[in-house]
Amino acid sequence: MDAPKQPLLAVDDPVLHAFAEEVGAEGPVAIEGNRTRWHVGGDLAADARVIKAPTGMVAYAPEEMTAQVRVGTPVAEFHAALAEKGQRSALPERGGTVGGAIAVGQNALSMLGRGRVRTSVLQIRYISSEGRIISGGGPTVKNVTGFDLPRLMVGSLGTLGLLAEAVIRTNPIPEVSVWLRSDDADPFGIAATVLKPSALLWDGTATWVELEGHGIDVAAETAALAASGTFREAEGPPALPAQRWSLKPSELLKLTGAEFETGEFVASVGTGTVWAAKPQPPRQLNRAAQLLTHRMKAEFDPPGRLNPGRTVETA
Amino acid sequence: MARSALKSLQSLKDLAGRASRSGGRPADETASDPLIGELRAALSPDRVRSDGAQKALMKKDASVFEGGVSGPLCYPESTAEVQAIMKLAEKYDRGVVPRGAGTGLAGGAIPLGAPIVIAATKMNHILEVDLDNRIAWVEPGVINLDLTKHLAPMGFHFAPDPSSQQVCTIGGNVANNSGGPHCLAYGVTNAHVVALEVVLPSGEVTVLGGLDAEPLGYDLRGAFVGSEGTLGFTTKVAVTITPNAPDVRTLLLSFDTVRDAANTVSAIIAAGIVPAALEVMDQRITQAVEAYVGAGYPTDAGAVLLAEVDGLADGIKIDAERIGDIGRQHGATNVRQAETDHERALLWKGRKTAFGAIAQIAPDYYLHDTVVPRSKLADVLEQIYEIADRHDVLVMNVFHAGDGNLHPLLVFDGREEGKLDAVHAAGAEIVTASVAAGGVLSGEHGIGVEKQAYMDLMFTDDDMDHQARLRRAFDPVCRANPGKVLPMGHSCADIAALRSVPADVWG
Incomplete structure (x- = not known):
């Protein structure tokens, strides 16, 4: 049997090599997507050279439920290509790029149905601080080969490597998707009765439920919801306030304070994400985790040239 | 590259042999070992073991790999005790190896370099x-x-x-x-x-x-x-x-060939169905399971596909019917749905005791674990049968077909001269064939010591350098489970040295 001439993940794509050249090995450099979450993690240092990641779908295998895409590609464009084959992904669609979605790591509004960004990245390619192309993970839907660089890159804000390309897990688009709204239901009771809502939102009074799946199942769940309140079909989710909070799901049971007056917030029941007008009070890593974070940054980017000014410690 | 991987595996085995030959020293030497004294003071005398029998147990896991040398064996009961062990490991510059039930199949829990073994046994609440x-x-x-x-x-x-x-x-x-x-x-x-x-x-x-x-x-x-x-x-x-899903349906589809079963799996996924489980077993393993537990599998089928869907009753009825239809379109000779919980449990019992059933056939087995794209399942399986035949090793296939996770099971008698070498040679070719098909080294067993030598089939030196950086951020001196995952030259530990007993350590 002929042995392969180079490792499976060695990169031939000239587009990625050109991108690595552009990143180079010296001087502060940052990557921009569509700037929809540009200020997450702090403001970029003024002297940083700003570049864009390469774009385009590299390979899409619907029967494998995987898509290999250069991360400068807008999520909407990526999802449009998947939709042609009846699929979608966990990436949030809100005007940004695939790379932005991975680097920021925030989940889609319907994360209960679409999955989380952190588990949807199967393989990642990035340009290192030294200007080298690095691959981590692997192209298959299941893989435990070696240390898990894709997990480390999700939510890293480009501070460990500049993202270039990813293999993303795709999922079938359900036969039916419907949003329902009620003004008299208990969202926490619903969480315990509906098997798998794709989203369950609550603003202190009104509840929104997204049900997806076989038409016959959605009809059955809609009927079952009648026991919890009066539901009617809604056009979609409510408008979301600008600031994103990360709480424990149990904390939503006892939201207090002015920012949580009815109608001033939207909470994602079962996940703990809350959107409110005011920002969440700063969170802090414990001392040991902070030390680990500094060591990780020092290992991956010794001169601190990647996305200077940004840190995951305050994101 | 496969050959070089095999060669380094061979030298690994030689080193392992040397290490184990020089490892057996009397247990009572430990009484004066200051590390053991301090560990006993930090935990309790009965929860730090250093007798030969205990340590011999810890030398192995469920893989075929030999050559582990265990240092003191600790059974902490709290986080504070684990902390104390870790601090003593630092003081005495010894490695530590976490250990659960020792069921790992890649040698991940095998202690190298006489490290302190930290057993999770008593932290079981x-x-x-x-x-x-x-x-x-x-x-x-x-x-x-x-x-x-x-x-x-x-x-x-x-x-x-x-x-x-x-x-x-x-x-x-x-x-x-x-x-x-x-x-x-x-x-x-x-x-x-x-x-x-x-x-x-x-x-x-x-x-x-x-x-x-x-x-x-x-x-x-x-x-x-x-x-x-x-x-x-x-x-x-x-x-x-x-x-727990309110409803579940379990189907058993029979096929004449493994290829038909594999193609059915690929077609189910391509049709947009995501079942809870899709497991394939070939005829050899099916017959072994039937002889062992009598799960109700057809012994005349070339392969069976165990498919399960769960969720709401109406939807999974539709999915189950579609799976049956897709199977029939791809050559299923029989489609049977479990009618009772008992029948369902029995079908799963067959699948989950497959490896126990092997003991009836031969004393040893080596369970491989690779992943390939689902559409390549049939081709790679064909190669696996060919490879095993050529090396005169019996292979059985029972695997997580739904995510392309192959588990070729090489069954043999290790007492036969040269048999283990043939098993390793066949294994090396199977791993290489999987990667050549666009697959990966491991889907769920890990790299351990088993697949270190194959890491360069997948990753470049730069890729492994970055994996080592992740490792170093947590553990700059390679204290935790030294000598695993990354191959020689990419790990911070000197793997060759770990395979002989350090001069100043009783092992």
Whole structure:
């Protein structure tokens, strides 16, 4: 049997090599997507050279439920290509790029149905601080080969490597998707009765439920919801306030304070994400985790040239 | 490259042989060992063992790999005790190896260089079931199936369900990012760990991840899961608990050939159905299972496909019918649906005791673990049969077909002259063929010592350099499980040196 001439993940794509050249090995450099979450993690240092990641779908295998895409590609464009084959992904669609979605790591509004960004990245390619192309993970839907660089890159804000390309897990688009709204239901009771809502939102009074799946199942769940309140079909989710909070799901049971007056917030029941007008009070890593974070940054980017000014410690 | 991998595996075995030959010294030398004295003072005398019998047990796991040399064996009961062990390891410059149930198949728990073995055995408590957050806090020594049994009255379960779930531990599942048949729909361990309390190799304690929606910082919990004990010792794990589906349907499809079964699997996924599980067994394993437990599998079929869908009653009825139709379109000779819970349980019992059934055929087996794209399943399986035949080794296939996770099972008698070498040679070709088809080295067993020499089939030197950076950020001196995962030249530990007993250590 002929042995392969180079490792499976060695990169031939000239587009990625050109991108690595552009990143180079010296001087502060940052990557921009569509700037929809540009200020997450702090403001970029003024002297940083700003570049864009390469774009385009590299390979899409619907029967494998995987898509290999250069991360400068807008999520909407990526999802449009998947939709042609009846699929979608966990990436949030809100005007940004695939790379932005991975680097920021925030989940889609319907994360209960679409999955989380952190588990949807199967393989990642990035340009290192030294200007080298690095691959981590692997192209298959299941893989435990070696240390898990894709997990480390999700939510890293480009501070460990500049993202270039990813293999993303795709999922079938359900036969039916419907949003329902009620003004008299208990969202926490619903969480315990509906098997798998794709989203369950609550603003202190009104509840929104997204049900997806076989038409016959959605009809059955809609009927079952009648026991919890009066539901009617809604056009979609409510408008979301600008600031994103990360709480424990149990904390939503006892939201207090002015920012949580009815109608001033939207909470994602079962996940703990809350959107409110005011920002969440700063969170802090414990001392040991902070030390680990500094060591990780020092290992991956010794001169601190990647996305200077940004840190995951305050994101 | 396959040849060089095989060669280094051979030299690894030689080194291992040397190490074990020089390892056996009398147990009472340990009485004066100051490390043991300090460990006993920190824990209790009965929870630090150094007798030969205990240490001999710890030298191996469920893989075929030899050559482990265990240092003192500790059974801590608390995070503080693990911390004390870690600090003493630092003081005496010894490695530490976490150990769960020892069911690993890649040699990940084999102690190299006479490290301190930290057994999770006595940290086996389910600390809290938190229904509001849909998680459970457990200690690392909790048995996988015990957690699911504990959750059953509440209507929940722990989703990862490796075949070893009756004995394997949650700590081991975390270390290996374990899978199982039902991970097709529900995801592997990484998707089910939200937070970890960890004792770092420095002796510091930290919590990685968190119960909140999007924890602050790098995803260090994600980096830790699947790191095979090389980043520290986890003392508490917050795992998600999954509600039991209200309804389930289990089908058994029979085929004339493995190719038909594999093609059916690919077609089911391509049709947009995501079953809870899709497991294929070939005729040899089916016959072995039937002889062993009588699960009701057809022994005349070339292969069977065990398919399960769960969810709401009406929807899964549709899915089950579509799976049956797709099977028939791809040559299924029979489609049978389990009519009762008993019948369903029996079908699963057959699948999960497959490896036990092998003991009836030959004394030894070597279970491989690679992943290939689903569409390549049939081609790679054909190659696997050809490879095994050429090396005169009996191969059986029982695997997680739904996610392309192959488990070729090489069955042999290790007492036969040269047989183990033939098994390793066949294994090397199987791994190479899987990667050549666009697959990966391991789907759920890990790299351990088994596949270090194959890492360069997948990764470039730069890629492995970055994996080593991740490792170093947690453990700059390679104290935790030294000599695993990354191959020689990419690891911070001198792997060759670890395979002989250090001069100043009694082993």
